[in-house]
Amino acid sequence: MSTYNIERVLHYIDGQFVEGLAGKSFTNISPFNNQPINEVAEGFREDIDRAVQAARRAFDEGPWRTMSVEKRLGYIIRIAELIEANAEELSYLESLDTGLPVSQTKKQAARAAENFRFYAEMVKSRMIGEAYQVDQSFINYTIHKPVGVAGLITPWNAPFMLETWKVAPALATGNTCVLKPAEWSPLTANKLAHIIDEAGLPSGVFNIVHGFGETAGASLVAHPDVQLISFTGETTTGSEIIKNSADTLKRCSMELGGKSPAIVFEDADIESALDAVVWGIFSFNGERCTANSRLFLHESIHDTFVDALKERIANIVVGDPMEKETEVGPLIHRKHWENVMNYIAIAQTEGAEVVSGYIPETYKEGNYVAPTLLLGCTNDMRVAREEIFGPVMAVMKFTTEEDVLRMANDSKYGLAAYIWTNDIKRGHRMAQGIESGMVWLNSQNVRDLRIPFGGSKSSGIGREGGHYSFEFYTETQVVHVATGDHHIPQFGKKPRTGAKEQTYGPV
Structure with missing residues (x-):
């Protein structure tokens, strides 16, 4: 270019x-x-x-x-x-x-x-x-x-x-x-x-x-x-x-801000869900208010899905933003880079497993953060509660619908949510139960300009x-336009009976 x-x-x-x-x-x-x-x-x-x-x-x-x-x-x-x-x-x-x-x-x-x-x-x-x-x-x-x-x-x-x-x-x-x-x-x-x-x-x-x-x-x-x-x-x-x-x-x-959950049930279209959550957190360098920065996986598919995530992030092209092949570029400013890197360090101290992609050595002068998974997270960790605003996703496991709905709503944020299930009744229950301004059901973040955009809570x-x-x-x-005859209340039109003359002003 x-x-x-x-x-x-x-x-x-x-x-x-x-x-x-x-x-x-x-x-x-x-x-x-x-x-x-x-x-x-x-x-x-x-x-x-x-x-x-x-x-x-x-x-x-x-x-x-x-x-x-x-x-x-x-x-x-x-x-x-x-x-x-x-x-x-x-x-x-x-x-x-x-x-x-x-x-x-x-x-x-x-x-x-x-x-x-x-x-x-x-x-x-x-x-x-x-x-x-x-x-x-x-x-x-x-x-x-x-x-x-x-x-x-x-x-x-x-x-x-x-x-x-x-x-x-x-x-x-x-x-x-x-x-x-x-x-x-x-x-x-x-x-x-x-x-x-x-x-x-x-x-x-x-x-x-x-x-x-x-x-x-x-x-x-x-x-x-x-x-x-x-x-x-x-x-x-x-x-x-x-x-x-x-x-x-x-x-x-x-x-x-947002800390939007993506919830993947055991009956979901796994390949489509994988495509969506990878795109949802790693496109735009992760600097997206509606990013699915919290991923909840049903326990029966957790390990298989995580293995696929690891393979995907290893293949994401991190590079020069001017090259058409690049999928993740540098974060906008050094201060923001430092903030995101600090959260990755916090994840390690909190006990999460950090799995990151690859940054070529030629880009060390830029504000690059490799696509990163935080595995083994719990919903009370800072990295699962605070907005990181970078290519970093906290991954958690759930057992029941009630369990994941509670965790998804246990956040001060309520901007967006993503639900993956082929049980349409459950999908609607979850969508209506989640405290967020927007919910995508079996879909990535797609925008229709005709619909409202905004969030709840913080x-x-x-x-x-x-x-x-x-x-x-x-x-x-x-x-208000009068179009016909109607009664208007009359105030002060008739003199009071027996009223004395009232004098106004100085006497």
Whole structure:
């Protein structure tokens, strides 16, 4: 694949690419060799304020929310077309920035374009109201109106797809927005700004401020002129965002961490289950919120399944993310690598057997973690309870349906779950018994843009995706219309009998 010129990344505010007011920057580091890629303008409170003011003007005074739906959605379709035209560069930048294999980032670019096309269609076909007639006297109806300025805070795993997943419904429904992308993955967010600039959106409708969560992100959350905060990321950060947004009564959507179970019963299609759980934890370098990081195997198939897992991880291709054969690349940042490696060390101290794949010596400068199994785990171990967010899977044994359901639910997280059984009644019992926002039954993690996405417990608040996004990105307004004669109570129309004249004011 060809390389592209990687320049300094600037903020995009009010239709212009600009430096931060403080003139500071930070270095973007390659996960492949930990060498600098480029410099990125660092944003602070004053940059967030400038971006929010631009978004506020564009919402209050600009044409975005008042233009015809057809014209606004024409811009949305144009963004999708430009994403498709730049797909090769986007997949390259995503791999360069994150370490994700390019074979996987190519698919993410296609999904990103589909996000915009999908919401252009959804606004036309599903952003509809309801009407309620009361005899011949009234008709009450609902409409969806854009809320205002949306603050969008996105993570570094699959960043481009997740950025577009938020930007597309925010803009399609008539809001303006300020995007604060993850500081570890600025390249495709910057390319998105160039794409939107080329699409010709009115100034201020879309803005980006790069920077760190503690400064730029916190300032976006606290800003009084931001009505919405959509956040995808770690649970502790999400909790802080909710606390910090309370003073300004923001609407928040939180897609947070996970420790999702995969449960394989003795009657499952073993080969399909094996394919699914290997893909589910080791694709995207294991940096996936819905990864099946806990694997529960029925005792009768445990040993055979584990032997097959060992063979699979020995054959997974760990390598250069730019090579099409690579299946697992480096983790995004050295700090994250250290955290994942620390969990592997914890697993050993807790008594788990650690089985890892192979990393070629030529990649020792990168943030590589070999695909790893933690065998002999129990559900009370830290490595079975805490989110590792890497290519590491804790494997456990179970005996009965009741036993595994209890263990699966014994977690503070509740994002996703995967069940493998050919007993369809048991499959439905398990799916409905598991405490998670999403369950896949005899399936790997496949996404339909029409369905809601989100978790329960510490895995999130709210749902986005499909028409469910309208609940977050729009205000439902009720209009009451009198259509006939009706009685209106009369207050103060008749003088009181025997009432004395009342004098108001000074005497």
